[in-house]
Amino acid sequence: MKFKKILPQFLTLLFIVLIFGFFTMNAQENMDTRGIEFGFGFLTKEASFDIQFSLIDYDGSMSYARAYLVGLLNTLLVSFIGIILSTLLGAVIGVARLSPNYLIDKTASFYVEFFRNVPLLLQIFFWYFAALRALPMPEDAPLIFGSSFMTIKGLYTPAPIWNNFDIFMISLVVAMFVIYFFNKFAKKKQEEEGIQYPKFIISLGIFIILPLLTFIIGGVDLSWSFPELKQLAKTSFTYEGGMGIPPELIALTLALTLYTATFIAENVRAGIQGIGKGQKEAAASIGLTPNQVLKLVILPQALRIIIPPTTNQYLNLTKNSSLAAAIAYPDLVLVFAGTAMMQTGRAIEIVGITMATYLTISLAISVFMNWYNKRIAIQEK
Amino acid sequence: MSNLNFLKPNKDNLNLFLVLGTLFFALGIIDFCLNNFYEKNITNFLPGYISFFTPLIFSMIGLHFIRIEFTGIKFLDELNKNINTNNFNASLSICIIILIIFSVAPLLNWFVLDATFIGDNKEACTDGGACWVYIKTWFNRFMYGMYPNAEQWRVNATFIIVLGLIGAGYFFPLNYKKYLTFYYVIFLPIISFLLIYYLISGGEFGLEWVETGAWGGLSLTFIVSFFSLIFCFPIGMMLALGRRSDLAVVKYSSLSFIEFWRGVPLITVLFMSAVMFPMFLPDGTYVDKLIRVIVAITLFEAAYTAEVIRGGLQALPRGQYDAAKSLGMGYWRLHLLVILPQALKLVIPGIANTFLALVKDTPLIFVVGLLELVGMLNLAKTNPKWLGFSMEGYVFAGIIFWIICYSMSKYSQKLELKFKTDR
Numbered sequence A: 001m002k003f004k005k006i007l008p009q010f011l012t013l014l015f016i017v018l019i020f021g022f023f024t025m026n027a028q029e030n031m032d033t034r035g036i037e038f039g040f041g042f043l044t045k046e047a048s049f050d051i052q053f054s055l056i057d058y059d060g061s062m063s064y065a066r067a068y069l070v071g072l073l074n075t076l077l078v079s080f081i082g083i084i085l086s087t088l089l090g091a092v093i094g095v096a097r098l099s100p101n102y103l104i105d106k107t108a109s110f111y112v113e114f115f116r117n118v119p120l121l122l123q124i125f126f127w128y129f130a131a132l133r134a135l136p137m138p139e140d141a142p143l144i145f146g147s148s149f150m151t152i153k154g155l156y157t158p159a160p161i162w163n164n165f166d167i168f169m170i171s172l173v174v175a176m177f178v179i180y181f182f183n184k185f186a187k188k189k190q191e192e193e194g195i196q197y198p199k200f201i202i203s204l205g206i207f208i209i210l211p212l213l214t215f216i217i218g219g220v221d222l223s224w225s226f227p228e229l230k231q232l233a234k235t236s237f238t239y240e241g242g243m244g245i246p247p248e249l250i251a252l253t254l255a256l257t258l259y260t261a262t263f264i265a266e267n268v269r270a271g272i273q274g275i276g277k278g279q280k281e282a283a284a285s286i287g288l289t290p291n292q293v294l295k296l297v298i299l300p301q302a303l304r305i306i307i308p309p310t311t312n313q314y315l316n317l318t319k320n321s322s323l324a325a326a327i328a329y330p331d332l333v334l335v336f337a338g339t340a341m342m343q344t345g346r347a348i349e350i351v352g353i354t355m356a357t358y359l360t361i362s363l364a365i366s367v368f369m370n371w372y373n374k375r376i377a378i379q380e381k
Numbered sequence B: 001m002s003n004l005n006f007l008k009p010n011k012d013n014l015n016l017f018l019v020l021g022t023l024f025f026a027l028g029i030i031d032f033c034l035n036n037f038y039e040k041n042i043t044n045f046l047p048g049y050i051s052f053f054t055p056l057i058f059s060m061i062g063l064h065f066i067r068i069e070f071t072g073i074k075f076l077d078e079l080n081k082n083i084n085t086n087n088f089n090a091s092l093s094i095c096i097i098i099l100i101i102f103s104v105a106p107l108l109n110w111f112v113l114d115a116t117f118i119g120d121n122k123e124a125c126t127d128g129g130a131c132w133v134y135i136k137t138w139f140n141r142f143m144y145g146m147y148p149n150a151e152q153w154r155v156n157a158t159f160i161i162v163l164g165l166i167g168a169g170y171f172f173p174l175n176y177k178k179y180l181t182f183y184y185v186i187f188l189p190i191i192s193f194l195l196i197y198y199l200i201s202g203g204e205f206g207l208e209w210v211e212t213g214a215w216g217g218l219s220l221t222f223i224v225s226f227f228s229l230i231f232c233f234p235i236g237m238m239l240a241l242g243r244r245s246d247l248a249v250v251k252y253s254s255l256s257f258i259e260f261w262r263g264v265p266l267i268t269v270l271f272m273s274a275v276m277f278p279m280f281l282p283d284g285t286y287v288d289k290l291i292r293v294i295v296a297i298t299l300f301e302a303a304y305t306a307e308v309i310r311g312g313l314q315a316l317p318r319g320q321y322d323a324a325k326s327l328g329m330g331y332w333r334l335h336l337l338v339i340l341p342q343a344l345k346l347v348i349p350g351i352a353n354t355f356l357a358l359v360k361d362t363p364l365i366f367v368v369g370l371l372e373l374v375g376m377l378n379l380a381k382t383n384p385k386w387l388g389f390s391m392e393g394y395v396f397a398g399i400i401f402w403i404i405c406y407s408m409s410k411y412s413q414k415l416e417l418k419f420k421t422d423r
Helices: A002-034 A066-098 A101-114 A120-134 A165-195 A199-217 A247-273 A277-285 A290-327 A332-344 A345-375 B011-037 B048-063 B074-083 B087-113 B132-144 B149-171 B173-201 B215-245 B248-263 B268-280 B290-315 B318-326 B331-346 B348-368 B373-381 B389-420
Strands: A148-151 A156-157 A161-162 A219-223 A228-231 A236-240 A244-245
Touching: A002 B268, A066 A101, A066 A332, A101 A247, A101 B011, A101 B087, A120 A156, A120 A247, A120 A290, A120 B348, A120 B373, A148 A247, A148 B173, A156 A247, A161 A165, A161 A332, A165 A199, A199 B173, A247 A290, A277 A290, A290 A332, A290 A345, A290 B011, A290 B268, A290 B348, A290 B389, A332 A345, A332 B268, A332 B290, A345 B248, A345 B268, B011 B087, B011 B373, B048 B087, B074 B087, B132 B149, B132 B215, B132 B389, B149 B173, B149 B215, B173 B215, B215 B248, B215 B290, B215 B348, B215 B373, B248 B290, B268 B290, B290 B331, B318 B331, B348 B373, B348 B389, B373 B389
Parallel strands: none
Antiparallel strands: A148 A156, A156 A244, A161 A219, A228 A236
């Protein structure tokens, strides 16, 4: 019996060791013949290439490590925007699919069936090379909402100019803490004495009033810089001032959002459908208002079904954002596994770092979500 | 004409309300169409913002008038029940109707009415609509990539034979049914590989050799997804069993394998197969690009398949294992005869989703320089003779992929119903 347990384990181990050994030996030999030394020393060397779009200060004289950081931040930026937008859109579409209104139901399911059955890469190409290329040149662009311009070179919006931005941010954090403690206090009061406070309105009030106060007493000041048309050459125009959002980012966000939202919509629909009718009726029969039924009975249960698969979609979105490389949005893959690798030729190290980064992001999100899942899971007695 | 109440339409004045309602509704829609497609504003006399909402207001009044319960007219009752239950619902319905008109009319124009179907060069396309001539001219390239025109019958022949072989399983005589799994899992992949090797690749039997770099277009999409699909399934099954094994080494090596592939994007895996993998092989060995890609995609999708199958394994009650063990079955007999057939039945939708994801992921192989349909589109788009038709190309590819994926998902739903057994 013991032999039967040890033999397969031994064979597996042997197989793994042999494969890894074979690969390392070859890699060693290949690198020796080409005169490459394995190591991460190249990270501190000067990168000497430019990146079109960066959230932090960057220019060619900075190191490869800095370029890596720029790429990583760009990846995180597009994933973050994509996750928020696709959650909102997915929730709306998911609820719409359950609508008793025939037209709304069918339109929503048409959207879902269409967008999730077309490859994401194709959608990205479509938005970038076909749809956004049909936009006007900067000099002909119409004004949107009195302040923005949607052009072939991207979206130009007013940019906020802050004075004492840090004080404003601190006030936001303080407001969050106050709200947290207030809610804890309100819950305690309700459980002990049965007093109900209008929690939501008071929380919202704190969230708005506290940061507003800093404008009056904290010396915080906000003004806007508007984009203005500027002539570079005879036929070449651009916008100065304001905030320029590159078309790559817009196309990528659009495609990722529209694609992922279809999956989230299906999760939301399954979650709400997964709750028995009896739950709703039971809640109504003990005198809860429709709002309370939704807030106290339906949503907490539906979320338990919705969250685990939706987390997977968030992970997929983050990983899919690497398709950015196809339209030259400077994300981690393009900047690091593309340009930096071409320049340094260090395939093993760079692909290794890139993969390790994505692996870390994935594992971090799934660890956090497992923790959250455990927190909201039904505690059975 | 007794108690005519416009706020509460009732059955007594049914005909009047029907006529009024239809009129108002039609007025709203006509107003919208005139505004949008003919740039005529019939409600000019009103202030701008009211005039903007007039279609909505008119149609809502119309729908309000025809909201009468139990009229006995079947169509009207259905309409009221489905899209016109209350004012809020009616306004949503109108928004959707307006949205449909707003988007369908220009799309129809672009797709059909203004489109050019006849011609053989760019100059034929002058109507402002879609230029389907572009697709027609490039059709061979989109389907077969750079495969020589004269040799394309070989690709067709291979696909027809393989499709025929897949279909042949359906007509197996009853007493040979037990070999069906063997046929699909072992015989078919081998035959397909030989066909692709000798017929598509060529080089022997007097056929001209065509290097894999020249393969492309939709046929390459099919080849890559077909092989990845066939190989990823058994590997995924082994990984799923390994992950649930009692043996620590087997369990944790499967676990880390699965988590590794699931944690990284496919594009980096393809990068790895393109630039990193040759470093791991003895100097001088060359593995064909296409094979490297297929191996990479197979391993990647196998990890996802493994997780799906694991879900099915977990869903089976413990009693199934105990019952099989009490009959004296060993590990393999227990899994092959009792557990897997039931577990796989449970996970058909999940497997189908993984396969769909695989098909949708194939365009990514442009990273290593293989050009399937989407890659060919990007190549055609940069051809100086045919600049400016990227929209047609992407729409065409989108429709093709949509047909493939949608029919696959519908088929999986049918399969799910067919195999559904009550437990």
